Amino acid sequence: MKHLIIGTAGHVDHGKTALVKAMTGIDTDRLKEEKDRGISIELGFASLSLPSGRRAGIVDVPGHERFIKNMLAGAGGFDLVLLVIAADEGVMPQTREHLDIIQLLQVKKGIVVITKSDLVDEEWLELVKEEIGDFLKGTVLEDAPVAVVSSLTGKGIKELLKLIDEVAEATQARLCAGAPRLPVDRVFSITGFGTVVTGTMVSGMLRVGDAVEIQPQGLTSRVRSLQVHGEKVEVAKAGQRVAVNLAGLEVDQLERGSVVAGPKSVFPSQRIDVRLVLLKSAARPLKNRARVRLYLGTRETLGRVILLDREELEPGFWAYAQIELEEKTVAVRGDHFVIRSYSPMQTIGGGTVIDPLPGRKHKRYRKEVLDALAMCEKGAPEEVVEHYLLSCRGLKEADEIVSATSLRSDEVLKAVNELTSAGKLKTITGDGRIYLVSMDIYRQWADEIEKLLTGYHRDYPLREGYPKEELRSRRFQALSSKAFQLLLAEMERDGLLKLTSQAVALSSFTPGPNPEMEKKVKIIFDIFGKASFQPPSWEEICRETGMDETDGTELLQYLIRTGDIVKVGEALYFKSDILKKAREKVAAYLGEKGEITVGEMRDLLQTSRKYALPLLEFFDRERVTRRVGDKRFPGRALE
Structure with missing residues (x-):
């Protein structure tokens, strides 16, 4: 059974609350002030049992102009509206404003209910019907049926309930698919x-x-x-x-x-892209950057309207716009909204949300911006998905696309399959999830990374590559560290680059010294070889080879990565083959003697305590030796 929300609308004191009570037996005025003043101030709620057995919810809204914002908080949920007009007064100011709101929110099913019929004669009633007919021409309720009732006497209430049942049957139910x-x-x-x-x-x-x-x-x-x-x-x-x-x-x-x-199904934003309509009845044109009151769902938010293709919007016309909000709000593509002027507070327009999460401020008078909004508003699902992934420039899961575009899950999955088959979408799998990115964006990223790496390898030929996190934080801040790692892994699978634990490099790149630096490396190795177990400091080596601090540091890090040089202690480096000899000597000594002291180490290697102690401490860390007091014994590596 379909579930529907029926809402009332109409001028103050035209009998909306009395009508709801006559139909349901429920008085929706619950506040003391409402009882004292005889008017609705807040939203009222009741349930209605229809002749078919269907149950509907009724939202009774206040009619007074001072409480329009409360009316708007309820009107966004209407499936069917009862436009209430008192027979003794006919169409009044809030009747007009409420109809404007119904029109802007696109509540397309409704019934016109003429109340207080017991206060007028038949001739007057016919004049009121004629006035209402003229009033509704060209609106969503132009062809709405009309019911004449008296809540006081009960006249016409049964017929109205039957009519509501018939209209409800023809009213499209809301979809239960998608996130709540x-x-x-x-x-x-x-x-x-x-x-x-x-x-x-x-x-x-x-x-x-x-x-x-x-x-x-x-x-x-x-x-x-x-x-x-x-x-x-x-x-x-x-x-x-x-x-x-x-x-x-x-x-x-x-x-x-x-x-x-539902979790991660909607996201707050302080900016929305919209199709904005200014009512014909608006008192003046709407200027660019005008401050307005936005009513979306049940929320009221202040914001400024940025007109994207003109300086002002004339009454009766529409334009694409971006509304910059003063507070975050939640919207979904296709949501209807209403705007009222900041002061005086009057309903002046409304429209439809095109993009609830625009990634950036739009530049005005740009054809590509206007074309993109037009496509996003009216395009097929695959066009909407493609546009979203192009504009967000990120890795997105299918449920994120559903939330951002307000397409159904099945529409998004079908669009993804079509776009992937057409080569317009890149699928990246990782961490048990499937991420999607526009192929154009993927190629742009690949080109950008290639250029960055080419320059980096030229400037730092000895490094293994660009540090991953530095690359992300400088050029890809919008991607989380996890998403960036997945992107790099996909590019490695595509042969575009190669990865180490900490760095990114071009697939063709191998770090190494140039010919001039090769000569210096040979000299350095000779120095270490001659020094044996009493190596000079790296600063001494730099001075002897004529290297400045920067080049010296780069070369040292490179030689450590290749394993040719090993850091034994603070500012103490050994050539790997010399260190290997030291280990062999210590192992042989321990095999014969079973223990060794610092002094014995010094004599064994014919060096000084300055080198013997750091070497033993290094071997302790490598578990070649095991310290007990002032002596070392064979470590696990020798067992």
């Missing part, structure tokens, strides 16, 4: 249960025990329990009014406008 998403419109605490939030499930399903995230706060929680229409359930589905008991959170951590969603 519930924009929060109320937050409160219940003794013994803790924090509870309510809202309309706009997609997916929630189950008791599910892990969830609350954005844009970035909180994590678990679904402790669920209620739909006041009854406990194990599963809540898209299209239902849901109360969610969240574990481990306090009331003051959440607010109206928060979104309860």
Whole structure:
């Protein structure tokens, strides 16, 4: 059975709350101030049983102009709207503003309900119907059926319920596929249960025990329990009014406008790309960088509109824009929104989210930017996926693409297969996951790395390659260390480069000295050979060979990596074959004597204590020897 949310709309005191009570028996005005003033201030909620047995949720919104933001917090979840117009007053200012909001949010199914029919005669009623017909021309409710009722006498209520049932049957249900998403419109605490939030499930399903995230706060929680229409359930589905008991959170951590969603399914942003429409009724053009109030889901946020192809937007026209927000919000591609002027607060326009996570600020008056937005708005799934991967310039998993593009999982998987077959997508597997990147971006990265490595090898021919983390932090900061390692591994598999534990090099590169440096290496080896067990310091070698500090350090590190030179102690280096001889002598001595002292080591190698002690300490570390007091005995390496 499909699940639907029915919302009311209309001018203050036109009988919306009385109508809901006549249909459901529930008074949705719950606040003392609402009772005292006789008007709705906050959102009201009720459940409605229809003649077919279908149950729907009703959201009763305030009609007073001062509480439009509260109305907007509920209107985003409507599947079907009851536009309420009092027979004794007809179309009024908030009737017009509410219809503008319905139009902007694209609530396409609705019924016009003429209330208070007991206050007028038939002739007046016909005039009101005629006025309403003219008023609705050219709007989403132009062909909506009309019902005439009196909540006071009950006249027409049964007929209205039957009509709602018929329209509900023709109303498309929300998809339960995809990640769960519930924009929060109320937050409160219940003794013994803790924090509870309510809202309309706009997609997916929630189950008791599910892990969830609350954005844009970035909180994590678990679904402790669920209620739909006041009854406990194990599963809540898209299209239902849901109360969610969240574990481990306090009331003051959440607010109206928060979104309860599946883990890593939505991400907060302070920038969104949109198709923006300015209402014909707007009092003036909207200028570039105008400050506005954005209403998206249940959240109100201030922001500035950046018009991408003009200096101002005329009433009745549309444009592509980027809205820079003053606070983070959560959006999904295809979401509808409303904007109101900053001051005075009037509904002036709205539109559709094209890209909820644009990677950067757009430059204005750029054809490629406008073309990309047009494609992202209207393109086929494979075009949308390709554009997203081109624009984000990163490695993404399929579920991240689903979240960012609002495509269904099956659409994304099909698009990925088509793009991969066409050679437009690179698949990288690692850590038990599959990552995707645009082939164009992959090639750009490969070219950039090749150029960097070519220059690096020229400047540092003795080094094994560019340090991995330095390369990432300088040129690929947007990629995590893990993602960068996977990228490099894929490029190595493609034969584009080779890796060591710490460095990256071109596949054709072999570190080594040039001919001039080779001559110096030969001289250095001769010096070490003649010095035997009393090697000079590296600084002395640099002076003797005419090397400066930089070249000397580079060569020393190279010779250590190749194993030709071994660091024995602080500023003490031995040529590897000399060190091997020392080890053989010590091993033979221990084999004969069973132990050795520093003095005996000195005499054995015909050196001084300056070299004998560091050599023994080195052999201790290598487990050639084992120190006990002032003596050394055979270590594990000799056993």
